[in-house]
Amino acid sequence: MLNWIGVVLWLIPRRIRPIWLTLAITSFGVMATTTIASASEIYSRAIAQSGLQHVIATTSLNALNGQLMVHDRPIARADYESLNSTVNNIIQKRIGTLVNQTNRRGQTHPNIPFAYSSEPNRASLNIMLGRPFFLTKFEQYSELREGNWPSKDYRIDANGIYLEAVIGEQAARSMAISVGDEVFLFPHKTDISQRITLKVSGIAHPSDPFDPYWLGVPFYFNLQEVDEKPLIPFYVKESAFLDGIGGRFSALVGDFAWLLYLNTDNLRYESLQDTREAFAGLETDINKKIPRSLLLTLLENSRGTGLLATFQQDLLWSRVPLIMFVTLVLSIVFYFLFVILGFLGRSRSPEASILRSRGTSKTQSICLLTLTEGLIVMVITITTPFLALLISKTWLLTTIQPAGTWESSSTGLSLYTFLWSGIVGILTLLILLLSSVNLSRIHSLEFLRSRSRPPNTYLIQRYYVDILIMVIMAILWWQLEQRDSLIGRAISSSSIKINPTLLLVPTLGLVTTSFIILRILPCISRITAKWISYTPYVWIRLSFARDSPGFPISWIDYSNRNDGDRDLCTRLRFSRNAHEKP
Template sequence: MGNRRLLATVMVGVVLSAALMSSVAIYSDAIRDLGLKFALEGENPRDLDIEILSSSQGFTGELYDDRVEITGRQLATGVGEILDATVRYGRSDTFFLAPVGVPPDLEDDGRPRSHFQFYEGLDEQIEVVEGRIAEIASPASGAPAVEVMLGAKAAVQLGVAVGDSFDLHPFWALGSEPVKVTVVGLIAPLDPDDPFWFGVADESRFIVTNTSWPTYAFFVPEETLTGALTTYLPDLRGSFWTYGLVDADKVNSRNAGGIVDSVKGMSAGLKAEILRTTVNTELPNTIESYEEKLFFTRLPLFALMVQIVGIVLYYLVMVSNMLVERQVGEIALFKSRGASTGQVMLIYFIEGAMLCLVGVVVGPLLAGTAISLLGLTPSFSGLSGGSTIAVNYSIWAILLAVVGVLLALAALLIPAYRATSNSIVNYKQSLARPPQQPAFLRYYLDLGLIVVGAFLFYQLRQQGSLVTDRLFGDLSADPLLLVTPTLFMLMIALVFLRLFPLVLRVASWAGRGLNGATIPLGLVHLVRSPLHYSRLILLLLLATAVGMFAAGFRATLEQSYDDRSAYEAGAPARLTYTRGGSPPDQFVSQVEETTNSEGVTPVARMSASYSDLATFTFVSSDLLAVRPGEFEQIAYWRNDFAGASLEELMGRLVPEEEEPAPEVGKIPAGNRYIGLWAKPPDLLTNPAFHGRMAVRVSDENKSLWEFTLFPVGEPDTGGWQFYAGALDDPESPRNQGSPDPAQELQLDAIFFRFTQAPTGDTRHVFLADALQTGKALPAEDEFGFADPTIVDEFEDVAGYATIGGVSQLRQPAVLSRVEEGRSDRYAAKLEFSVTDQGPQLFGFRPRSGADAMAVIVSEGFLEETGLERGDATLLYINRQYVNVVIAGSFSYFPTWDPNGREELVVANLDTIQDLAARVPVLATGAYPNEAWLPSADGMDLDPEALVLPGSSFAPEVTTEAGLREEAGSDPLVAASWEGILFLSFASVLLLTALGFVVYSFLTAQSRSLEFAILRTMGFSTRQIFGLVSFEQIFVIVSGALVGTFLGMPLSGLMIDFMGVNERGEDVIPPIVTQVSWSTVLTVYSLLAVVFVATIVALAILYSRLSVHRALRMGEL
């Protein structure tokens, strides 16, 4: 009892040890229950209910009863504890319905059908709109007369009234006598949304609207179906449903795992006992998905809790050592007077056991109370509804509390046992010469611990995660790897403790030249008793490091969720249309008008692929076509996504300026027809070759139209045939209308397409006088248009280039000028060879732009293809091959998932418009299908309000703010670490402050004589205050600085290994370590208040000590 104040501080540590250990189980159970409840509430209740369907089953009595018994037994045994009720429903096979005495018309596919159905407990769930409840039919020697009920809505639809009778002919026995039914009642469900109906009351039970023929769904008592009808039709079959209505409130963390196993076992058992039976429910998937999310969400929290408990145990060791050191003299006196080691240890064991008993009782209660109060915090409001959290004191919580107090008891007894080896002489020697190092440093045990920690850290580095795969594919957390961060932190702390005396000696040597005695005297005392000060430094170091890790972890997760939302959205807002149909500028204008926004940039998302037949390499990729200069102003980007900035990467996509190509093929406005003269080869004139000639034109918006040219009239005397087509009747695209006659057009291509041409020989065709006119087609006896306007005479073909990209052949055709003109000297000659590689399409088009475009690609694309920056290759884009040059690479790009199966290629949208749309028929216009917006403010996010003019497709709306809100809407993600971080901070702050106070109190008692003598030697109050302040500040600053610098890399290393999301996948983009300096400064400020108050109190105490009082407080 003489040390009751000091024992009270030990009791705080014991209680905290038990509380923190038990809080792992209590907090885990509370979070599991709340999170599971949230997950279940997010599902449609019908999806959680259990549906057992047995199809193509008989209705005979014994088989039917066995099926009912087996199904009910399996449900009751497997999941009976969570069911509110069970409902049985049955439906017969189809009957053909006809008026009484009239056979069904079997030739009519739309003939009426019917079936019988029953519900267990139907009478209590319906209202009789007209008539009465059907009676049970009695078996008869022939076809029974059956009373039936019909849904009131179905009766209106089918024109049925009470009293109407029908003949029902079984489809499998049309030769048998029909079953006569009479409608005796029209019914309706009391509540169509009642779980009893399993969500299908008005869909298929009371009225059937999903068939092309009239369906009469007749309700009968169950006994009618299994009695009279089965007696008459023994081979009558049907389907049976048993619904288990789940009460989600009965599902909790303690029975969830068993429920999953029971449902799976029940499904397997029913399939084995009853043929053609299936069990449908989303309950196991929901629970398993939640458990997986919980596993990955709690993983870093357990690692953090290990560190917190470690600090608590160290606090106990430190305080216990101080307590024992104060009593070493008493222990030595007991030993000198005959007390045995066992007797001394019994004293401490009794003291420790009493403290541990209090810890076991109070610790879990304290943890449960603190966790319960977390429900009042904003982080838990989504889970707890603003009330306290219900906690459960499971057996695991009590066992963990016992483990915590046993560890605390060991921390108390070990110092006491070491002290029993001291004699009076040893005790006197330790007073004169304090130990310089603890035993684990003297015997280099710290080096062994460093080796173990380094090995585990190496394992963690090799594995890349705290998660391990079990033998059968399950995920688990390796306990050894979970303590790795704690060992790593302890490794650094031990290294510091080994170097600390050296640092003190250097500081003491450097302070010899200082004026005054305060600082040199303080340094001398630090050098003389480094072990005494190192204990507090180690506590400060560990506490500060964990505080940095906790503060960094919270800030890092917040930033990670922001980054993930921005990365997935790509921009503040993104609209994705199912397909693009408008040129970029028109698309942007439509989007800006629809969304009432500015600064929209168009993006085309399509597929691209790389293939190398020589190495059998094929790489499938997504392609993102963007506009440099606009895209980088809107898109989300981080410097670690690539080795270059986004501005630099976009700049590489801009093509170099080239000399403009000659302008050819301009079609003036106001024309309706286009035509040209040609000397076609036999493969075009021979109908068996299925060849055709066509042209493609474009307008100023780069909209494309293709027109087939047909022969007009007979060839002239020179063998030239005139071909013409109407500009108001495009072959494709049909959904885009025809070109505006008042707009100037551009001849985009002249081409030939064959489907059955013979291969091998070189072929050629001559073209001359490409003409167009706004008048009618020429008459059969005329040669060409009556008043033609020459578009191009093909006197010079330098402005044209052959169409490439149909296949991987670099030059599929050759275009030249020859002296073979019709009205002039020259004509164009297109020479080509028909091969079996790719579509047989040949032609030429006006020369425009470069022949290759620059692209930037993902790092994975380079690895799979073996290409490097600067390499030229072919990519298959928009159904044609395009020459590209690799201009750069990246590791991450907004909206792209590197964990997916597709790589990514990024190109210039305007360049794609030209190079990837050069092959008629195959390559349509590469139009944008996404709009990236700089802001979502003021925009109506309803997809139906964002349908573009001329389209009926609503876009998919993705906003950065929406994704961030969705990520934060799951309170499990935030609350699961928010609460534990709060408890961790509170524990660290309390223990550090309490440890400092205890340390200072014991130091005051042990050094009272020293400071009293200093006062009698002339030290002033200010000097005493300065000496105490210097020693304490030196210790505090050393521990805090080292802990801060230790916590930053510790936080970074741990977050690297914990960089998985709640589904166990790598976080995209990678987590970037953050530090919440405001949180750190808050903790430091609170600790500083405690430290300053303690230092001032000690200084006042020391300054008032006199020699005669000091002699009574200690031994001279």
């Protein structure tokens, strides 16, 4: 083994000079393909992350934040504590990493009659409605115009409950309510002796109505309308709502909500599908454990029309042209690398025949013929991702100018960059290996035979290859026509996928066209030569006559054929001279 390694190390520097042209072409092909693949992967990641930040930055934060609403629940403390614990556990389990903070809201149904008097007549109970509510951190984001914030104290007696409340400025102005007034809510229309007495301790307005805390519109301060009746919201303390109203009127039901303030800066395009599945799981878990619940957010929904779903589909559509372009370029480079290495392989026939004639096996010949190029491919495959990153940061990433906080400096190398570079390097190495396998079959006899009569038929020219490529092209084209799209959506999930086989349609179309050109061009050459044969200029007729019989790259074929003819003539001349000697 050590002797064989020593022989290899001795042969490598001596092989570089004779095969410098092959090495140069191989190095250029490997560097071009690996750089294109690595730069495309870096650019694709940059487009994805910058596009996500752009979409988030151009969307209102109020729309991105969400509400988890639960309807028709008892407003007593015991039931609410259990409900709050269940909801918080599900939120933390599903989207805990995305949630900055959570506020809670509770309110009665909008069907409690309102009156200015403690003993109203029956008809007045059908005119106006009132709704007590609590909202965590309400006092931090509001300001008092008059009075004070309500206290936690409440008083329960035989006639109901007495507690303090704050009303919005616009609602107080519309209903002519002032600080110190007492208003009444009647949970039971048929029994006006049971009432909720609210003493207005203050009048408030929002500190900043556009703050994300309000999730859009601070409707708590305005007069609302339900069934063409005015609805007056009253802010009370959480303890007064749950223990006071809920404890005294345990039959009352209400609606609860958890306001979710999301940290969208933590969103990464790599975890886009996981985030969508997390929101879908949140909605599923809530509906399983808590009936009549609803999740509202523009970020994601179960219908697949949320911001993330739309962006994911747009991202896939934007990547299709990039993938098709890269596939076409790589296919063209690989195709011409294969063809050129096949033609240049003739110049390495003496080397291959000498190796086989000196007793090397077929496997050893393949290793020796591929070793130098393989080492170069490995070095280039490892180093070109850094070149691709330099090109991307210098030129490609400067073309991306999204809104938001994305910066091109945040894009760097990843495992996928080296993975794509490695895949392209392996494909190039396979092409070199195929060329070496072809050369390893050459013995001294085949070498001399090929010099005397060069082969005119190559693997790439055989008709069954043409037919196979055309059949594959037809099948993929038919499949694309049936699907009508490169992108499909899975029935069992909301994920969107690209069918990679259909992306080969343009590439196979290009390869099929090149094969057809290889078949048609000789006929065109013959017809053109026949037409040119009538011209009086001999040099033009001779040029077309020499090129017309061969295939399109006829100068290589004829140069090799002429070399073989000259060698044959030389051998015949020396043989004749030897016989003529006395």
